[in-house]
Amino acid sequence: MLELDLEVVRDGFVLEVALSLGAGPTVLVGPNGAGKSTLLRAILGAVPVRRGRIVLEGRVLLDTQRGVSLPTEERRVAWVPQEYALFPHLSVRENVQFGAPGAAGRRRAGEFLDRLGLGPLAARLPGALSGGERQKVALARALAAEPRALLLDEPLAALDTETRASTRTLLSETLRQLGIPSLVVTHDARDLAVLAAPMVLLESGRVQSVGALSGFRAAPPTDFARSLLAPLSS
């Protein structure tokens, strides 16, 4: 369980979010500038939080009232940004092993390389990979670090249509097997359909609605939600 109650103020923009995320994926949707990436970065500890609390599996990551703020490296929250942020000077294997030290870590990294079909690419540098392969490396790297929560910022946005379809299914299966709170930002209705996960609609820095995809489809709470889900009706 990942419990959030946050207020972030950045350059006049105010983000106010109170949410409880269960195990498995939760999809975060909203128009550009709604504060989705800022929310992810706040959970990560990469942007200052003015007021609030983050509790992950009973462990307090942040509590502004008590002056608690764990540094990012101690939060055990893995983050996959939009462009994946693979270390360009490290091989695929070294990237995946980065957050998995020791013999046990190496074994775990090897398992994720195999599970995501990256074994044959292990010696390559990220620059020599396709978009889909890079996405898988970023996911394997995040998972090999044994995080307690996972943040994926538009994980499929940089992929072409064909790669996107296959990676979408793989992502959905992996997140379900993983069983940790995972927040997935997307702009694509097909991602919502395949992930079939609880949805959070964020607009202008506030949570407008939370619920299942079916509920959103039956009664879209805002114009943005209506246009986002339109492709699923056709």
Add this chain to the structure above:
Amino acid sequence: MVSVLAIPLLALVVSTGAGDFFGGLRHPLALSALRLSLLTTTSSLALTLLLGTPLAWWMARHPGPTERVVSTLVQLPIVVPPAVSGLALLLAFGRRGLLGPLLESAGWTLPFTTAAVVLAELFVSAPFYVQSATTAFRRLDEDLLWTARSLGASPARRFFEVALPLSRPGVVTGAALSWARALGEFGATLMFAGNLAGRTQTLPLAIYTALETDLRPAKALSVLMVAVALGVLLLLGRGTVLEAVRARA
């Protein structure tokens, strides 16, 4: 313009035959200066890397008014005339300088010692390294560093395994420029460390001294320094002369 820049160097090389060059290099004045220059520039480069790298990292990570003041101070020695640098060093670390009595009470006398040569070289050359390394660190993709943090990497690991390897071209360029500047340092060294053979007489000072007695070591050392400078340029990937020659060949 090109001829103004090239003719003096050409004249130097043309007027120094192989006999002059090898004979000059064997001259006691040249050998001792070579040894001293190698020792002092290696020492000043080591100090530059040791002290300049954390400073460059701090400046790149903490932009703001304090960083701008520090940056201006650090860059000043690049534009200050070497003679002024020498005088400033004397007034700071000389026997009657600002810190002179303090150093003397600890048993250290800096002026006119080999350590003074190292300090003068550090003073004039470190800014080139700090500037280049700061620029390289600033260009790092922030997301890479946050990703490393999210994967549990300590500050040291983030620096040595992510930031430094990715900034290597800028850091190496800065180190090479800084070393070349230290090797050519003359004015500040002459004023702060003097011109004592074997102790403070570096290559440029040996060239200056040889002019009054025997021109051969002066020419040999000058050709050597031009070759070293060319080598540094090639290392930095700016060897347009040789590239052009290679392209024509």
